[in-house]
Amino acid sequence: MCVCLQVDNDTIWNEVHSSSAARLAVGSVVELVFKVASGELKNGFAVVRPPGHHAEESTPMGFCYFNSVAIAAKLLQQRLNVSKVLIVDWDVHHGNGTQQAFYADPNVLYLSLHRFDDGNFFPGSGAPEEVGSEAGVGFNVNMAFTGGLEPPMGDVEYLAAF
Numbered sequence: 001m002c003v004c005l006q007v008d009n010d011t012i013w014n015e016v017h018s019s020s021a022a023r024l025a026v027g028s029v030v031e032l033v034f035k036v037a038s039g040e041l042k043n044g045f046a047v048v049r050p051p052g053h054h055a056e057e058s059t060p061m062g063f064c065y066f067n068s069v070a071i072a073a074k075l076l077q078q079r080l081n082v083s084k085v086l087i088v089d090w091d092v093h094h095g096n097g098t099q100q101a102f103y104a105d106p107n108v109l110y111l112s113l114h115r116f117d118d119g120n121f122f123p124g125s126g127a128p129e130e131v132g133s134e135a136g137v138g139f140n141v142n143m144a145f146t147g148g149l150e151p152p153m154g155d156v157e158y159l160a161a162f
Helices: 016-038 068-079 094-101 155-160
Strands: 004-006 012-014 085-090 108-113 140-145
Touching: 016 068, 068 085, 068 094, 085 094, 094 108, 094 140
Parallel strands: 085 108, 108 140
Antiparallel strands: 004 012
16 A cells, blocks of 8 residues: 655655655766766766756655755755856746755856746746846846747747747
């Protein structure tokens, strides 16, 4: 028998599998970025589930338990003294947890391309006006698409944004 816990409207914690999957996702991303940062690999792309960008410092949400990218970036800063980090998040949803983690950090440029619909699309954050705070002002960039799926967010829209 599996015991499942409702974390939020969309997120379920399965006591048998969720912990392993979330920890493997974080570990995979951390391992990859350390290999790239150390020069062992030229580049990399981690396709992991759960993704992580909705998880906030103390709140899992949106199918995310740990924020893999935020954890990896903070470890790069702390352990390898990496002074500049770029996080590009292209997903239909805004990465509210990643934004929160670096909102006041001038050493991390967070760029998010996402559907916004004037704040009416999950998670409701990621307005173009959300640019960072304190020393981090200008290091948070939200390319917020509005208009629903008319026109759709497709290749043309993403290429124009990039």
